[in-house]
Amino acid sequence: MKNPYKNQIKIEFDAVSQNEALARVIICGFLMELHPTVEELCDVKTALSEAVTNSIVHGYKDQSGKIKLICRIYNDKELYISVTDFGRGIEDISKAREPMFTTDRESERSGMGFTIMETFMDEFKVTSRVGKWTRIVMRKKIA
Structure with missing residues (x-):
């Protein structure tokens, strides 16, 4: 059976802030x-950076864990990105997607991560299971 996509990468890395830069380099090369x-x-680098940072800061909140990154290119020049963490999950996705909402009021976080991702990408979706995982899926057509 032939893959519906032209190219794909899958990588899993530690949920540490240094790997946010690694994710940006990976997506640049892949794209x-x-x-x-x-x-x-x-746009793509910024959206991916926000997704990975959200996983590190909110998904694991000072605990160790892994982030799974899947990137695909489809024949119609569409980029697909999936970022999954296996951390705390999101209780109320609708609330979390509101601009300026943050669960980390003690830090300098602005609560704009989801808004930025949604603005820079053509499609944006968040799914989550509390205590299990959170997945962000983004798509962008490349001219």
């Missing part, structure tokens, strides 16, 4: 075959 514009590349 090059589509010859993205600088704006498209910046």
Whole structure:
């Protein structure tokens, strides 16, 4: 059976802040075959950075864990990104998606991560099971 996508990578890494930069480098290299514009590349890097940071800061909250990153390129030049953590989960996704909402009021977090991801990508979806996992799926058509 032929894969519905043209290319795919799957990687799992530790949920530590240093690996947020690694995720950005990975997506840049992966995306090059589509010859993205600088704006498209910046949009994707920023959205992925926000997703990984959310997993580290909110999913695990000072605990160790893993983040699973899946990236696919489809024949119609669509980029698919899935970021999954296996941390605390999100109790109320609708509330969490509100601009300026944050569960970490003690830090300098702005509560704009989901808003940024949704703005920079064509499609954005969050699913979660409390105490189990959170998955962010994003798609973007590359001109």
